[in-house]
Amino acid sequence: MSKTARAYTNIALIKYWGKKNQTLKLPYTNSLSLTLDRFYTDTKACVINNDQDIIYLNQTLLDQTLLDQTQSQRIRNYLDTIRQMYSFNEHFQIDTVNHVPTSAGFASSASGFAALAAAINETKQLNLDKKQLSILARNGSGSASRSIYGGFVEWIAGSDNETSFAQPIETESEIDLTILSVVINKNVKKISSTVGMENSVKSSPFYPNWVTLVASEIKEIKQAIAKKDVQKIGEIAEHNAMSMHALTLSANPSFTYFEPETIKILQIIHELRQKGILAYATIDAGPNVKIICTKESLKQVQKYIEEQLSNVTCVVANIGSGIQYI
Numbered sequence: 001m002s003k004t005a006r007a008y009t010n011i012a013l014i015k016y017w018g019k020k021n022q023t024l025k026l027p028y029t030n031s032l033s034l035t036l037d038r039f040y041t042d043t044k045a046c047v048i049n050n051d052q053d054i055i056y057l058n059q060t061l062l063d064q065t066l067l068d069q070t071q072s073q074r075i076r077n078y079l080d081t082i083r084q085m086y087s088f089n090e091h092f093q094i095d096t097v098n099h100v101p102t103s104a105g106f107a108s109s110a111s112g113f114a115a116l117a118a119a120i121n122e123t124k125q126l127n128l129d130k131k132q133l134s135i136l137a138r139n140g141s142g143s144a145s146r147s148i149y150g151g152f153v154e155w156i157a158g159s160d161n162e163t164s165f166a167q168p169i170e171t172e173s174e175i176d177l178t179i180l181s182v183v184i185n186k187n188v189k190k191i192s193s194t195v196g197m198e199n200s201v202k203s204s205p206f207y208p209n210w211v212t213l214v215a216s217e218i219k220e221i222k223q224a225i226a227k228k229d230v231q232k233i234g235e236i237a238e239h240n241a242m243s244m245h246a247l248t249l250s251a252n253p254s255f256t257y258f259e260p261e262t263i264k265i266l267q268i269i270h271e272l273r274q275k276g277i278l279a280y281a282t283i284d285a286g287p288n289v290k291i292i293c294t295k296e297s298l299k300q301v302q303k304y305i306e307e308q309l310s311n312v313t314c315v316v317a318n319i320g321s322g323i324q325y326i
């Protein structure tokens with residue numbers, strides 16, 4: 001019996017936003033993330049005697065609705081890629097369960113494809129090391145390459161399939177950093193990350209500046225991590241996130257992932273900082289805001305957000321671990 005693979009989501013502090021090779025998912029820049037302990041995906045793969053893969057998501061057979069079909073096609077294509085990469089023909093039954101807080105509603109391709117890569121590695125006994133597993137996960141979704149590891153992780157952009165993989169950033173002792181996830185919108189996003197980044201690369205006049213900016217911010221944030229300087233980490237991460245969202249606003253046609261509540265939370269974070277409370281924002285390809293806090297600032301930040309906004313859900317996440325087999 002093969003084991004279930006568990007992968008946690010990660011939040012990018014320095015974002016991956018743009019591919020130089022769509023098929024291999026090779027990014028233009030390195031990126032750097034933190035793996036979180038609250039949201040994860042459990043996936044089990046079994047070889048079946050069938051000419052198609054059978055995919056269950058949260059105990060429901062996929063392909064029942066149109067939305068399912070897009071999702072399952074992406075998984076089927078990925079399984080085809082794996083079959084090609086490792087030269088075998090078998091098909092699988094995939095059972096995958098997303099563990100996100102009930103109302104949170106952010107399905108994560110990072111934990112999803114990392115868990116799937118690890119589940120196939122397990123059931124086919126491919127014996128991949130973490131680097132190979134990161135490469136395999138990247139072929140499913142770029143950000144999944146980072147969910148192989150716990151803690152702070154850097155994805156090295158590389159120049160081909162073998163040189164583009166994530167690696168952990170060692171920290172000597174614990175760092176006092178907590179993430180408050182503020183969930184605004186439970187709907188599926190209208191513009192996927194894949195499409196959003198492609199449009200930004202193609203049409204934002206600032207894209208070349210982004211590539212230069214990321215190179216320097218990666219260096220700076222690694223220094224801040226080494227010094228365990230949470231304020232500096234927050235400053236750099238917030239600036240990087242705002243710069244990424246500036247690429248969506250400056251794309252042609254322009255688009256944004258922000259909702260009115262997103263802006264409201266950003267304003268609240270500014271107010272909190274004026275009061276001397278440590279809080280910095282980072283935002284992925286959606287309206288939800290993740291707030292970088294310390295243990296000390298967390299309670300005040302959460303209280304303030306919940307007082308000011310009645311229609312949001314707050315979830316506290318700490319630093320999570322890498323791939324597990326259970």
Ligand code: DP6
Pocket residue numbers: 011012014015016017025031109110140141142143144193194195283284285
């Ligand atoms: C904003 O990894 O979902 O979360 O490689 O096309 O599947 P694909 O994109 P994906 O993009 C993640 C974008 C981001 C930033 C990040 O996680 O680095």
